[in-house]
Amino acid sequence: MSQFDREPPASLATLPTEIADSIYYSLPPSSLCALARVSRDIYAAVQGPLYRRPVINSYRKLQAFIKTLNHVASWDKKTGDARSKNIVHLTLMIDPAKEESTAGRPLIAVILARMIRVIARYNEHVTISLIIAHSACDAQPVHSFESEEFPRVTTLILDLGGEPATQSPSSSGARSINSLLPVRRSIHQRNYNYSTSGIRCAPNAKFWTRFFNGSSFPDLRRLELHHRSRTSPSYGDSGMEGHRILFTELDTLGLARIERLVVNSVPEFNDSVLMAGLQHAPLLTDLHIENCAVTYDALDKLLLHALPVLHRLVLRVSPQSRFARHAREALNRPGRRPDHEEIPHLCTHFRQRGKNLKHYEFAAPYICRDLFLDEYEKAKLHESGHPGTLGGDEGGVVVQGELDTTLVVGVLKRIRQARDTDSVGQKLLEGTNMEEDRRILERERSMRTRRATIEKEGWTRRLHALDGMCISGDTFEELTALANVEEHGIGWTLGSLPERRAFRIVGDLIEPIRYSSEFERDRPRRARQVERDLNDELVGQ
Template identity: 85%
Template sequence: MSQFDRESPASLATLPTEIADSIYYSLPSASLCTLARVSRDIYAAVQGPLYRRPVIDSYRKLQAFVKTLNYVASWDKKTGDARSKKIVHLTLIIDPAKEEITAGRPLIAVILARMIRVIARYNEDVTISLIIAHSACNAQPVCSFESEEFPRVTSLILDLGGEPVTQPSSGSSSLSSVIPARRNIHQRNYNYSTTGIRCIPNAKFWTRFFNGSNFPDLQRLELHHRSRAGSSYGDSGREGDRILFTELDTLGLARIERLVVNSVPEFNDSVLMAGLQHAPLLTDLQIENCAVTYDALDKLLLHALPVLHRLVLRVSPQSRFAQHAREALGYRGNRDYKEEIPHLCPHFRRHGKNLKHFEFAAPYICRDLFLDEYEKEKLRESGHPGTLAGDKNGMIVQGELDTVLVTGVLTRSRQTRDTDSAGQKLLEGSSMEEDRRILERERSMRTRKATIEKEGWTRRLHVLDGMCIDGATFEELTALAKVEEPGIGWTLGSLPERRAFRVIGDLIETVRYSHEFERDRQRRARQVERDVNDELVGQ
């Protein structure tokens, strides 16, 4: 080794290719752009990592990006295939009001679609996340989606309703920081409509997302609607409007894996049922403050819970559907026994065991979410009353909850039931095949327990008004969560009592209600930003 070699300082340019690439692929785009200006060698070395997962936050940058792809593109003369920079995933964030202010004219769908098609032509395997921020249903480019095709867009997030947004503080998320303060679009007489009138359930709004033609590769769809009155539309009064979809209107639902509808007035029972019937791959569902009846939610939970991995269901505190369901349960003895009363809580007990995460916020929740009829009978035999003396808000007004009795009876009854079931199988069949099935069941239970602990399964319950049935109490829910499956973390909150508990195994921890639940509205208002940072950019 020469004297010059011994004295040469170490640098990125002198590192082995494998080590240098590991460093480059771990750096953010801003750092890679800075490195690209250091030297020609490093510029060439960072091209792959720099274009691998770009995040573009304006149409001007999108134009420059596409121009670069065209400039360095190459064509195969025999096949006609075009190749350019290798892109694995592109996150595209567009604020229509910002673009209109900058360019003096709205960004129309045809131009946006043309740019996306160029990128898809150069990268056949690219996936694209398209986020339209601070827009409106009847504004460009959203109102013209049905006229264009957006290939390779696998994630679509729309922030609709057009609420004015102020300049975010330094503590806001990274997506907020790239979206400047925008003018109040109410001044331009937008009426938030896809049909020329106010936002109501209509087929035109949904077919562009569901038909598989406008977004042929769509897998994740999120719609966050805003209104002048706030995030909750409650019961719009138009939930009975029936929307008819043809077979061609729902072909794209076969690829949908995640669906989020947050305060969307165009969403009702018909849309829910269409999505439920034609989306076999749907494993992540969030419905928040939408005008969906309890009858429809009853059918949803019955059929969808066994296949979902994640469910977030938040019913508006003003929901008259919840009130009617509670009144029906309270007067069950005076009603026709053949009449079906929509009661949501038992579905979670019967069909929701495999949910990795679920959140349920509703005016009324009760212990049927934890207990079946056999367990209720065992509690009554032990001397526990069917319901405690609780008021309409679920607060105890007479007596105390015997948590030792509840947890002890349930633990013994569940152990006895499992033992009796296994013993019965042994009596019915003593063959080696039956023994093998029992051993397989035990192995499956151990595997399930390890999976729950590894993946950190969670449950969140938020009682907004009280219990489904008179006399039930919030304390009972906390005690029942304590004896649920080991490893699952529970967080329970009661708005009337302004109390919250976290339950993990045998531990019950009192937590601040304001910290766990009052900030839900602020967190949901930033749902788009959080989804982009945590899920899309990191893909």
């Protein structure tokens, strides 16, 4: 056999299209870019995977991306429609402070919106995640969002709270445009000035309507706002939580499409914004409220109405919250308050209405056994010899007595098993008709389906006590025992800051875990602590 009769060696270019495509679609963008330089054939083959889900992290790259789309665009002469590449999802990450320092001019909203509209024109079904880091409420491009339209942006993540850089006025008296730009703070720098001054960081309708009106972001589904100015111990005690904000009907049209809302230490967020969002967001199933100036009265109403429809809830109450302290004082002084006064007790809502949450996290200064027990179960435990409290201190640490976990687990298992079977057994003794039999079978089928769903989806709960228990004498050990007899298949993670202990409960197994690695982000931060760079965590939240 001559050398001319030999088959050429196997390569990507000679593989069947289906096999080559499966390889290309599994590779990261960096590998696809390297392959595109190998040959013209492979360059053409990787164009689909390479442009399917691009990630662009600078304005310069966005300009080059738009230039490429314009260069290879095809036009339909009859309809005038244009197509270029086949982009399914675009992730666009912009740091305005970095862009201004490299380009010498700010990235304004009108330019950013124009480029996004070009991408949307070429790909009518594309979805866009827009992430803006190290910005400020009163700086470009966030400041001018309400004046522009950003089509196909389904996810918007903003890292706010940067202080505008101030410069002395020029000789003509005009202030430099650079004075509106946020400062990019080094995460290694100490002695920051975290505060943000001015009306922009107080509750106001203008800040929210740009996100809620459905005009600036007509396709918005997920909104995340991370503010970085909150460090003062008095946060949430300024009285702004009672400042009423009025929205017109046009201001909240976009809320009808919001599915996920995250507000993290946002000074513009208060009770009235929360109530407006709750009333006009029927599709909202994923809600995160972290360290915001929201009263316990508002949270009480939120949990009452929202828990049955949410799939995921993260509620982190500031360690400095005076509302939590007031609620605890009222719970421990039942005879010293007017009869008509209702105590906003959040723990009971999770037990009564949070059963269908696939995941929830509750970090607050005070939590208690009402997360797990109703009044009937408390009475039965007391009849069985369980003391009302275990003599714990304010932090939930046992100072006298011991917890009889065998008693607690045994009593609760008997009570809950009886609840599931007594009604069925009674109906069988009394005699049932076909309709009642059908209901019994349907209930049993529903319970089996629920157990299978919980196991398949991996439902989880996280509880973190920052100061202690709601009721004096309750203990953290009891919470761990109660979580162990909750619904089978749900994973629990419990932590106590006063004791610096944490446990993970899966099935019948209680496993001690390291507190610092599991609950560090919920701890109160010291004033001089180095700030975490949120830009490192924004994607994939």
